[in-house]
Amino acid sequence: MRISVLATALVGLAAAPAVSHAATVVIGVPGWPSAQVTAHLIGQVMEAELGVEARLRPIGTTELVGAIDRGEIDIHPELWLPNLETQVAALSGPDGTLTLAPTQVTASQNICTTRDTVELTGLTEVAQLADPTMALWFDTDGDGRGEIWIGDFEWSSTPIERARARSYGYDETMMLLTMEEDVAMAGLDVAMATGRPMVFYCYAPHYKFELHDVVKLEEPPHDPSAWSVLTPEEDPAWLSKAQAAMAWPASTYQLAYATDLAQTAPNVAAFLNKVTIDAETAQAMSYAIDVERRDPADVAAEWIAANADKISEWVQ
Amino acid sequence: MIRVLAAITALIVAAPALATQIYNPNTRTWVDYDPRQAARYYQMHGSVPKEFRRQVVRFRTAEKPGTIIIDGDKHFLYLVQEDFTAIRYGIGVGRDGFGWAGIVEVGRKAEWPRWTPPAEMVARDPEAAKWANGMPGGPENPLGARALYLYEDGRDTIYRIHGTHQPWSIGLDISSGCIRMNNDDVIDLYNRVQPGAKVIVLMSGAALYRGV
Known part of the structure; x- marks a missing residue:
């Protein structure tokens, strides 16, 4: 399968040489704020400094990795690990179609609640959610179980959160909700406005930590020897076999791109290998765009102007 | 603030039905708010309880x-x-x-909308059956003074935000689906909202009764 796809791609390249590929670089844009910030930022720098046209294409993160493998998209602005480690292991490596840029940004993934909830319920640890009495604080529909948002439909973290809920046992006491992030964040806004208890999957960097007083729940430290989360593709019984009643592994994200960019657009590949946008910058820019409602292009342009030295290093 | 919330939640935990509750300032307690009490409250005060009246509140959000x-x-x-x-x-x-x-949008708006009862309501309710072919807009029409029709991907969802001819019923889970407001409020909302406005229905309470 892979060989036939590659063969087709090579025929295509031979018929239409590198220039068309290098002239337009497609950046996938997963649906969360910091990835959108990075996509806009690198797109603008590439257009201004590298003479390529950057096209942004909204797409779910897991699907995006597959699209890079198929040659449909060139860049993933924010690939999270360990969330996609199985896919990365399959597609990267010496002959792989996916290359990870070297700079890793430290991120975090947790279960969060609000400060009001902590003071009202005494909830401080994830494990407490398996207690039916604690779970009742989060019941809004009267079915005797609480509700917890565990992520968007397309996020790589969502099946892992499902596995964690099962491992902790709160899949029995809480309804696990998957839904677009905007709905969950509006729910957080309302919880803050009314003081209603709320608990939810959270990740950083994210503007919500600047917008609201959000508290990360405590968990046993991550133990690699005890952690086991397979994907549904690896084992149909992945959920029942999961062992994940502990903190996430140290989470990071990084740029990733189609390996063939090194040949078709070496200046772009070299640039991607140097780009570093730290978590604080991503979160501050996300706040400016998502909360202050500033134009992403303006925010990116402002940052580029204020960081000319850094940009010139990246595009050397 | 926190103390009041503790009181609400304690009552909720004790009463799994999760009935709407309102605060009685005379007895300083939270009490169930059911249709009988709602109608009596409205008769006595000429309005719904304070928390259900239109008001500007502090609301931190990333939504525009x-x-x-x-x-x-x-x-x-x-x-x-x-x-x-x-x-x-x-x-x-x-x-x-x-x-x-989830997320939908205001697809269109209407003043004094016509109401056509759904077939199942026509079958079970003789009053509704009289209007099987549609009831003209007006004070007795259950859709009230205005309606905002909610669309998803350009298609009508069948859900509406609308007025009511039963203003005492605000704050309750009664009657058929949709989202009811008193007529003054739905006129106010109608005048402020344009077609295309984003509408977010939260994952809580009534949204979950049949599962998401």
């Missing part, structure tokens, strides 16, 4: 002004405004909830 957020659990509809504020309106929701949460 003009977005509607519907909280079927607390019976509030928020219209996001500038500077981290929102106009909060009291709403009534259906006895059976909506059965969905």
